[in-house]
Amino acid sequence: MSTTHTPRIFSGIQPSGGLTLGNYLGALKRFAELQGTGPQTVYCVVDLHAITVWQDPETLRAQTRAAAAAFMAAGVDPAQSILFNQSQVPAHAELAWLFNTVARVGWMYRMTQFKDKAGKNSENSSLGLLAYPSLMAADILAYHATAVPVGEDQKQHLELTRDIAAKFNHDYGVDFFPITEPLIEGTATRVMSLRDGTKKMSKSDPSDASRINLTDDADAIAQKIRKARTDAEPLPGSIEALKDRPEARNLVNIYAALAGETPDAVLARFEGQGFGAFKPALAELAVDALAPITARMNEYSADPAEIDRILGEGADRAEAIARPIVEETKAIMGMVRSR
Numbered sequence: 001m002s003t004t005h006t007p008r009i010f011s012g013i014q015p016s017g018g019l020t021l022g023n024y025l026g027a028l029k030r031f032a033e034l035q036g037t038g039p040q041t042v043y044c045v046v047d048l049h050a051i052t053v054w055q056d057p058e059t060l061r062a063q064t065r066a067a068a069a070a071f072m073a074a075g076v077d078p079a080q081s082i083l084f085n086q087s088q089v090p091a092h093a094e095l096a097w098l099f100n101t102v103a104r105v106g107w108m109y110r111m112t113q114f115k116d117k118a119g120k121n122s123e124n125s126s127l128g129l130l131a132y133p134s135l136m137a138a139d140i141l142a143y144h145a146t147a148v149p150v151g152e153d154q155k156q157h158l159e160l161t162r163d164i165a166a167k168f169n170h171d172y173g174v175d176f177f178p179i180t181e182p183l184i185e186g187t188a189t190r191v192m193s194l195r196d197g198t199k200k201m202s203k204s205d206p207s208d209a210s211r212i213n214l215t216d217d218a219d220a221i222a223q224k225i226r227k228a229r230t231d232a233e234p235l236p237g238s239i240e241a242l243k244d245r246p247e248a249r250n251l252v253n254i255y256a257a258l259a260g261e262t263p264d265a266v267l268a269r270f271e272g273q274g275f276g277a278f279k280p281a282l283a284e285l286a287v288d289a290l291a292p293i294t295a296r297m298n299e300y301s302a303d304p305a306e307i308d309r310i311l312g313e314g315a316d317r318a319e320a321i322a323r324p325i326v327e328e329t330k331a332i333m334g335m336v337r338s339r
Contacts, residue, residue: 005178007040007146008040008041008042008143009041009042010043010148011044012046012049013046013070015045015050015064017204018203018213019066019213020202020203020212021214021290022190022191023203024070025254025257025258028075029257031074032077034149034183035077035080036080039146041076041082042145043083044083044086044139045067045068045085047085048087049132052128053126068311070214070297073294073296082321088312089142089319090319091142091318091319092322094326095329096135098326099137102167107160111133112156133157134164136157136160137157137161142322142325143321143325144177144325145180146178147183148161149182149184150182161180165177165180194211194227194229195229197229197248212224212225215294216294221283222286225251225286226283230247231248234271234272235278237268239267252266252267255281258285
């Protein structure tokens with residue numbers, strides 16, 4: 001059996017905590033830019049992934065709606081793209097179980113994200129945390145997605161998705177699942193902490209000063225950039241010269257991504273100047289870029305019933321694609337399909 005795959009892009013974001021500038025530059029902004037470029041775009045709030053660690057139910061509901069609001073505020077149009085929350089489409093969990101029988105235990109234990117999240121007490125972590133990458137593969141392959149925009153830290157999970165697809169196709173003698181390609185591009189696909197340029201900007205960092213939240217007002221954004229850790233050296237003329245200055249490199253990359261320029265073009269403008277000149281310019285740029293997004297997020301969040309309606313409509317459209325793929329997967333595997 002050979003399958004022709006419709007070009008389709010899939011990606012998702014976890015509804016765990018407030019979204020940051022890193023989520024915007026590394027994901028949401030790119031999701032919006034990919035709309036209308038040819039492939040169908042399918043975007044998901046991955047609430048099934050969120051519960052691999054315990055979530056307060058009311059908080060999870062609120063954060064799922066907030067993540068959907070952030071998608072739309074960043075420019076994801078539910079009419080152009082499919083936008084939904086994962087748990088409303090049963091195909092994800094069904095296909096994840098089928099893939100649990102294809103994936104190998106050793107593959108799961110090698111996942112660096114499991115090691116990082118489980119820590120030393122991995123025996124006490126949920127089975128879901130270990131099997132998380134199998135669900136991620138199902139998220140992608142339930143739509144026969146041909147490409148996934150990923151940051152460097154997600155490359156390993158996409159490689160596992162490709163391994164699962166290849167093993168399934170080989171085991172059953174079919175060419176059914178595509179070998180999904182990564183889309184790694186953009187200046188700041190990995191935005192780092194404002195307090196430590198060697199660590200990713202994270203919504204779970206105990207220090208709020210380490211990140212710019214999409215809900216921060218103009219004063220908070222300007223203050224966080226003003227207090228961001230830097231060094232006393234002037235800015236050089238090329239990004240290569242910043243390789244041993246992670247905090248400086250991070251701020252230049254953020255500026256470049258917000259401005260839609262290359263880091264070298266930014267440095268050409270600021271070469272020889274210190275952070276006393278650079279930080280106010282970055283703060284002004286960040287406020288200009290993020291203030292409209294924050295305002296739109298607040299507008300969407302004020303009407304949770306409308307968010308729910310959009311997510312439900314998106315789930316119907318997602319299910320229409322994923323259901324036949326899951327049913328065909330079961331048929332390939334030899335399950336009786338009599339209704």
